[in-house]
Amino acid sequence: MELGLHIADFTWNSGAPALGPALARHARNAEQAGITRITVMDHFWQIRGVGPYEHEMLEAYTALGFLAAATETALLHTLVTGVTYREPALLAKAVTTLDVLSGGRAGLGIGAAWNEDESKGLGFQFPPTAERFERLEEAIQITLQMWSDSEDAYQGKHYQLERTLNSPQPVRSPRPYLLIGGGGEKKTLKLVAKYADACNFGIGPEAAHKLDVLRRHCDDVGRDYAEIEKTAMFAVDPTSTTEDVLRNATDARDTGFTVAYVYAHDITEPSKITDMLGEALTKL
Numbered sequence: 001m002e003l004g005l006h007i008a009d010f011t012w013n014s015g016a017p018a019l020g021p022a023l024a025r026h027a028r029n030a031e032q033a034g035i036t037r038i039t040v041m042d043h044f045w046q047i048r049g050v051g052p053y054e055h056e057m058l059e060a061y062t063a064l065g066f067l068a069a070a071t072e073t074a075l076l077h078t079l080v081t082g083v084t085y086r087e088p089a090l091l092a093k094a095v096t097t098l099d100v101l102s103g104g105r106a107g108l109g110i111g112a113a114w115n116e117d118e119s120k121g122l123g124f125q126f127p128p129t130a131e132r133f134e135r136l137e138e139a140i141q142i143t144l145q146m147w148s149d150s151e152d153a154y155q156g157k158h159y160q161l162e163r164t165l166n167s168p169q170p171v172r173s174p175r176p177y178l179l180i181g182g183g184g185e186k187k188t189l190k191l192v193a194k195y196a197d198a199c200n201f202g203i204g205p206e207a208a209h210k211l212d213v214l215r216r217h218c219d220d221v222g223r224d225y226a227e228i229e230k231t232a233m234f235a236v237d238p239t240s241t242t243e244d245v246l247r248n249a250t251d252a253r254d255t256g257f258t259v260a261y262v263y264a265h266d267i268t269e270p271s272k273i274t275d276m277l278g279e280a281l282t283k284l
Contacts (some may be wrong), residue, residue, distance in 0.1 A: 001253040001284050003245075004037030005030045006079050006233060006263040007281070009046075009054040013268045019056070023063070024070035026270040031071055033278030038067060039079040039109065039261060045118045050265040061094045068102035076105050079233070079261060080181035084125055084132060088139035088159055089187030092146040092166060099170040101154040106170070107177030108143065109200070112136045112188070114223075133187045134158060140178070140195050147175040151207055177233065185213045193217035196272060198229035200261070203252050207232065209258045231259040236276065237266050 007026070014022035027038055040063050041047070046055035060078045067076055076098060081091065091108070099106035112132040113119070119126035127135070138156040145154060146166040154161040170176050182188040183201035190216060192199045199214060201207065211230060218225040232255075234248045245262065252260045264273045 001249050001257075002037070002184060002259045003035060003249060003281055003284070004039060004075075004231075004259060004261040004265075005035045005274070005277065006039045006261040007147060008041050008050050008263040009265045009267070010058055011046075011051060011268065012270055016056060019058075020066070022270060023058075023066065026274065027067050027070045027074070029271060029274040030277070031074055033274045034281045035277060036074055037076075037259070037261070038071065038074045039077055040064060040067075041120070042078040042081040042085060043115060043118060044122055045115075047115065047118075049078070050263075057260075061098065064098055064106075065101070067100060068105065069104075071105075074105065076102060077107030077177060077179065078109045080109035080111040080179065082115065082119075083110060083136045083139050084113045084119065084127070087144065087159060088142040089164070091139065092143040094248055095143070095176050096166055096168070096170050099172050099176050100168055104170070104172035106172065107179060109179040109181055110136065110140065111181040112184075117168060124254045131158070133191075136154055137191060137195075140180075140191065142177075145173070179229075183207075183210045185210065189214045189215045190221075192228060193221050193223050196228065198231050198259075200233060203232045203234050203255065203257075203260070207252075207255050207257075211251070229259060230257045230262060232257040233261040233263060236262060236264050236273065240276065242276050242279045242283070246283055249280065 042060040044055040046057050064076050095108045135158050138159050146164045151165045178196050179198040180192045180196040181200045215225045232252045249260050
């Protein structure tokens with residue numbers, strides 16, 4: 001069982017003036033503790049369940065570029081990008097740039113987007129659910145085409161590109177890691193089966209059922225279910241202990257996951273997070 005660090009809360013004792021050094025130190029401590037994956041949210045306001053909207057939130061791809069310079073080995077990606085936040089070609093270019101500059105350590109985590117308040121507040125389009133899923137599939141197709149040798153045009157319902165030139169190409173082989181987030185059984189998990197290297201959703205009573213649904217989608221499209229990495233996520237807070245992390249990670253492993261991304265809320269000293277995860281890793 002592998003643990004990843006998902007950085008979802010930047011409201012730390014350091015405060016905004018020292019947030020850069022604190023984030024770099026947090027990432028380096030994570031690598032030293034044995035963490036091999038570091039992710040950030042792709043949001044512009046803090047989200048419910050972690051803190052109030054007004055709490056600190058960093059733009060995802062700027063933060064990942066900063067983290068690439070602060071780390072040496074960790075896989076870096078969002079968990080996950082909302083498809084409506086960026087044009088697909090720009091997104092593909094951003095992840096390619098991250099991959100090249102990090103030495104092949106980039107991935108793309110993507111989903112259909114859900115945060116209507118944030119989108120309306122900042123003026124991002126937020127079309128109906130069906131359209132967001134159409135855009136999600138087209139964005140994935142565009143990204144995969146840009147990560148290939150093809151420079152052909154792309155003509156979709158929502159996106160039209162005259163030439164999908166992407167130079168330089170990513171250095172990660174065969175391409176950057178692609179994770180699709182969400183547990184929707186009819187659309188999201190079907191897209192995972194068709195395109196993704198990994199899925200991601202929360203640990204809960206429905207998790208085993210959702211993995212069974214993913215298996216059926218894989219059968220339907222002729223995909224080997226074993227090829228897809230099953231990743232989960234769970235939270236820690238100031239009351240959490242190493243034993244809590246171990247219990248959640250063990251539950252995830254027993255359900256069928258091989259990676260768990262752990263995120264914290266209301267822990268204002270980041271070293272407490274990495275200390276807890278490092279200790280848990282020694283016992284897994």
